[in-house]
Amino acid sequence: MSDLSGRTTIVVGASRGLGHGIATAFAEAGAPVVAVSRTATVFPEPANGAGGIQAETADAGDPTVVADLIDRHQPQTVVLVAGATPHMRPLQQQTWETFSANWESDVRISFHWLREALLTPLRPGSRVVVFSSGAALAGSPLSGGYAGAKATQRFITAYAQDEADRAGLDISFTTVLPRITPLTGLGQAAARAYAARDNRSEEEYVQQLGPLLSPEQAGAAVIELVQADAATVAPGYLLTGAGLKKLG
Template identity: 75%
Template sequence: MNDLSGKTALVVGASRGLGRGIALATAAAGASVIALSRSATTFPEPGGAGSIQAVVADAADSSVPGSLLDRYDPQLLVLVAGATPLIRPLQHHTWETFSANWNTDVRIAFHWLREALLRPLRPGSTVVVVSSGAALAGSPLSGGYAGAKATQRFISGYAQEEADRAGLGITFTAVLPRITPLTDLGRPAVRAYAARNGQSEEEYVRQLGEPLSPESAGAAVLELARADTAGVAPGYLLTGAGLQQLA
């Protein structure tokens, strides 16, 4: 997939934040992008040969992945969608708020990767599961979010094992973005963790290094999509400085 012209990419969770940045970057690189979100979304016309088609559907609905994979036959599948965690300490969560990301994010990864294997996607396809850096560092103010994101990474690894066992030629990888103030998801978390640490938001962000932007997330996914599949690792931490392979 060194050349994305003529390729189809399906970005699940493309309406905002990192997902939107990934959809725009992939279209700018020449792909025909199917941008899936739960609500109607508009996108600017991409330059070059690429295009973006907005599709409204619930990514967590078990009937959606098979239907859309059959309809669009993507060579690049990127899963970004998930629930926004409620930011509060453990004792202020209910089980329903604590488990929200298990019931949404993990569910999405399970259904989409299952269908990618069952269909299966064509040989040479790449599947990118956007998890979170919280899967490595924990996230004490967001309930079960960190555990759910770690499980997404595990599911990606399981899918790769099954693809290899069946000789499908599909590459699965997990990308774990570091917390960032540049998205609607990250901004309230940055504010809450800064307050918890007795820091200003500026101090907290400064210690994280260069903030991760939607544009840099798009560039990172393009790097993976264009790479020789044999060189794509099972997982990466993603920061403002780019991808860092995980051990």
Template identity: 70%
Template sequence: MRDLSDRTTLVVGASRGLGRGIARAFAQAGAPVVAVARTGTALAELAAAGARIQTAVADATDAATAGSLLDRHEPSIVVLVAGAGPLMRPLQHQTWETFSVNWHTDVRIAFHWLREALLRPLRPGATVVVVSSGAALAGSPLSGGYAGAKATQHLITGYARDEADRAGLGITFTAVLPRLTPLTGLGRPAVRAYAARGGQSEDDYLRQLGEPLTPEIAGSALVDLARADPATVAPGYLLTGAGLRDLPR
């Protein structure tokens, strides 16, 4: 269990949902936290709740943002949670613009930040966690290109891991795939849509998912992951209300 007091943790997408829970958990564990998001008001509320949290209002999809913030803060841990909420409609009711929104946000964010982490590079011993989605494994027929975008995030995290190993950089890259949860702004409309599609009540649909994943559980799980021996960190994990579970290789 490694001490986090000198491991600056940069959380991209920290203003809401799982990202907010992750930022708070790292601060509570003693890490200096840089919370990044586009919404200054939400970030200010987060910072007011923890003395170890400083904020950066920025657009994570901008190609210059990753390099600028990595240079400024020199983090030991980077967690990428930011992304767009998909339009919940079946394929035939999507347009190309709505279908592709997560490719232009979620995948773009992962690409820019993974690229900069390798190019800079981050210091040996650094950890980069890309928070993808369980939809990358199971699909998501009501959310356009969301599942494919999340699968691509998972894939390119693996590519970055391989490149870091080939270059001997000593940087750990891993992907975390959270299960659908009703406790975030992203998950609530998805639960409603899939329950209606299946002719179920939301309660019945949720019972199928098991214990709900909360922002607090997500935060605790990622703190444990950051504290682990890098040699034991797997390329990818499924994250549920019961915590992290290794993905099959």
């Protein structure tokens, strides 16, 4: 698994933030990368390795799109990072539409990709990594249904692993829960909102977060997971600037 040059990797949500860092890292490690996003994105040529990035502008929550992308590219690695930016307001200032946005986006995308990975199925030895959030563990009172949606992503990824094991598919599914980081657009908006809620400056709030997670570090962490022996990969990991930590 150390050689990624022949393993097509689909990164869903690759236009920005952690997804962009992950797509770039896989290409630089030599993998052929299919970068899926709603908006057209230009990626630089990888500085190292033989990999390249093919951009696919598509709705990753459309089940027909999911089936088409898997059929055409036959990936051996799928990384799901896409999701909606939550409406940063307390509960009473949410509408049902803003509250449920991450259920209709993040959970929907995960459901369709996990389902298709099992139905197709992906080739034996394939890996699927689903990005949830540290909010699934700690909650997120300023982001409506975000924390619950992220917890559900973790649940259904575990369900997918159970179904793959029952069918003898030899596919590895795992969830990564990144901690809030102001080094992405989503994390920056969240840090600003929580700092204001706590009557602190944004700098003070960020300082207490500890080592900050960058998109480049996220890319290195996912490569580490994909290259590891499948038997050693845990069902879930917390991801911070200090690296991956197995969840019990």
